[in-house]
Amino acid sequence: MSVSVRIPTILRTYTDGASEVASEGATLREVLQKLDADFPGIGARILDETGKIRRFVNVYVGEEDVRFADGLDTATPEGANISVIPAVAGG
Amino acid sequence: MSLPPLVEPADELTVDEVRRYSRHLIIPDVGMAGQKRLKNAKVLCVGAGGLGSPALMYLAAAGVGTLGVVDFDVVDESNLQRQIIHGQSDVGRLKAESAAASVREINPLVNVVIHNVALTTDNVMDIFAAYDLIVDGTDNFATRYMVNDAAVLLGKPYIWGSIYRFDGQASVFWAEHGPCYRCLYPEPPPPGMVPSCAEGGVLGVLCASIGSVQVNEAIKLLTGIGEPLVGRLMIYDALEMKYRDVKVRKDPECPLCGKNPTITELIDYEAFCGTISDEAQQAATGSTITAQELKDMIDRDEDIFLVDVREQNEYEIVNIPGAVLIPKGDFLRGVALERLPQDKKIVLHCKSGARSAEALAVVKNAGFSDAVHVGGGVLSWVKTVDPSLPTY
Numbered sequence: 507m508s509v510s511v512r513i514p515t516i517l518r519t520y521t522d523g524a525s526e527v528a529s530e531g532a533t534l535r536e537v538l539q540k541l542d543a544d545f546p547g548i549g550a551r552i553l554d555e556t557g558k559i560r561r562f563v564n565v566y567v568g569e570e571d572v573r574f575a576d577g578l579d580t581a582t583p584e585g586a587n588i589s590v591i592p593a594v595a596g597g
Numbered sequence: 598m599s600l601p602p603l604v605e606p607a608d609e610l611t612v613d614e615v616r617r618y619s620r621h622l623i624i625p626d627v628g629m630a631g632q633k634r635l636k637n638a639k640v641l642c643v644g645a646g647g648l649g650s651p652a653l654m655y656l657a658a659a660g661v662g663t664l665g666v667v668d669f670d671v672v673d674e675s676n677l678q679r680q681i682i683h684g685q686s687d688v689g690r691l692k693a694e695s696a697a698a699s700v701r702e703i704n705p706l707v708n709v710v711i712h713n714v715a716l717t718t719d720n721v722m723d724i725f726a727a728y729d730l731i732v733d734g735t736d737n738f739a740t741r742y743m744v745n746d747a748a749v750l751l752g753k754p755y756i757w758g759s760i761y762r763f764d765g766q767a768s769v770f771w772a773e774h775g776p777c778y779r780c781l782y783p784e785p786p787p788p789g790m791v792p793s794c795a796e797g798g799v800l801g802v803l804c805a806s807i808g809s810v811q812v813n814e815a816i817k818l819l820t821g822i823g824e825p826l827v828g829r830l831m832i833y834d835a836l837e838m839k840y841r842d843v844k845v846r847k848d849p850e851c852p853l854c855g856k857n858p859t860i861t862e863l864i865d866y867e868a869f870c871g872t873i874s875d876e877a878q879q880a881a882t883g884s885t886i887t888a889q890e891l892k893d894m895i896d897r898d899e900d901i902f903l904v905d906v907r908e909q910n911e912y913e914i915v916n917i918p919g920a921v922l923i924p925k926g927d928f929l930r931g932v933a934l935e936r937l938p939q940d941k942k943i944v945l946h947c948k949s950g951a952r953s954a955e956a957l958a959v960v961k962n963a964g965f966s967d968a969v970h971v972g973g974g975v976l977s978w979v980k981t982v983d984p985s986l987p988t989y
Contacts, residue, residue: 515761515762516761516762516792516797519926525834525836547930560786561782561784562782562784562790562791564782569843570843570844571844571845571846574846589832589841589843591830591832591843592786592791593738593785593786593791594759594760594761594764594766594791595735595736595737595741595759595785595791595793596647596736596760596761596793596794597646597647597648597649597734597758597794
């Protein structure tokens with residue numbers, strides 16, 4: 507499935523500044539694998555050493571936080587909008 | 598989901614107040630009842646900085662009866678690009694005092710309470726207890742988790758906002774009616790992984806975009822109008838000029854507001870968030886030199902390879918002569934190592950010493966055992982070696 511992934515400012519160093527990039531996969535896991543293949547290093551900023559989503563990063567498929575869906579196994583239908591939202595603390 | 602008003606209305610508005618707030622009074626949803634609620638409201642703003650500036654100013658103008666300001670810091674020239682509650686003549690003045698003066702100038706009917714202290718686990722519960730609602734405009738994870746935990750433990754709603762460069766986020770956390778900050782982000786990032794505004798910068802006007810969203814939500818909660826931002830995260834991208842919102846669910850496993858809470862009192866937030874990672878701390882121990890020592894090494898013509906691990910923009914503002922720019926991210930990704938000569942002593946520096954400590958851990962792990970970093974970074978260089986250079 508071809509999907510779009512929104513990249514937050516702090517990870518745009520990996521995507522040459524692009525705020526939105528295309529990726530592919532039937533599940534979030536596959537989408538993130540493709541993303542890391544296209545933009546090496548970005549995967550490690552989203553997933554920890556054990557392959558789980560880092561607890562200060564939220565990933566949404568559409569409006570839904572995948573932590574409350576099927577995590578990395580969450581289905582990513584054709585045309586899905588995926589957002590990566592890391593915690594920031596600036597004020 | 599609409600919620601009942603947080604505050605009971607004051608008995609009446611004076612003639613002066615009716616004149617001042619007339620543009621609110623003629624909005625049917627606010628009206629006399631809503632304005633009386635604002636008059637009776639007690640709102641605390643944590644931080645009189647980027648978000649606190651517009652938040653305090655609009656809360657004051659809106660007629661919130663009691664406004665508390667918590668800040669321990671003093672106004673610095675580098676604050677004025679965004680912290681519009683302070684002006685040029687306030688540089689060096691306590692932020693809480695300066696902010697209170699502006700609030701009084703905007704609206705003398707507001708009772709301003711100055712908390713000229715750093716918020717700590719010893720005082721946060723007492724300070725929060727006197728208010729109906731908290732607005733969080735702090736600038737670090739440790740304080741943000743403390744604000745969240747105190748608000749949940751006291752059963753108070755609070756309005757959270759956060760900014761970085763061109764990105765903003767905002768939400769209303771109120772455990773009684775929805776999720777808390779820990780439901781959204783269960784753990785803080787390890788130190789050094791997410792840059793602060795002091796490291797990464799922030800567009801000044803972004804503070805207004807997010808601070809005004811926070812005030813908007815404050816007024817809605819206090820007066821009980823509209824759909825509060827409870828259970829939703831508002832995400833703003835200033836470059837694309839897009840606001841989006843996503844759902845934030847209450848986590849049944851949340852250690853603070855879930856079914857079986859394990860956090861029942863305040864914790865050690867510095868330890869929870871860390872100021873610098875253990876690896877960096879270890880690497881820096883015994884391998885930290887002063888800016889003056891670096892100057893002496895340069896003067897003695899020692900065979901060193903000086904690396905500035907900040908970002909290009911920062912390098913352009915000010916740099917130490919002879920330093921090669923290799924941003925910290927290149928060390929974390931491992932691509933920086935091949936640029937380091939094997940036959941020279943590696944000396945790393947950043948703005949203030951935190952990022953260079955993180956990079957030092959990587960460099961030492963790669964076998965450069967005599968590598969060092971400069972404590973206090975380029976700021977210390979400017980202060981002790983060359984005060985003619987600019988700081989930021």
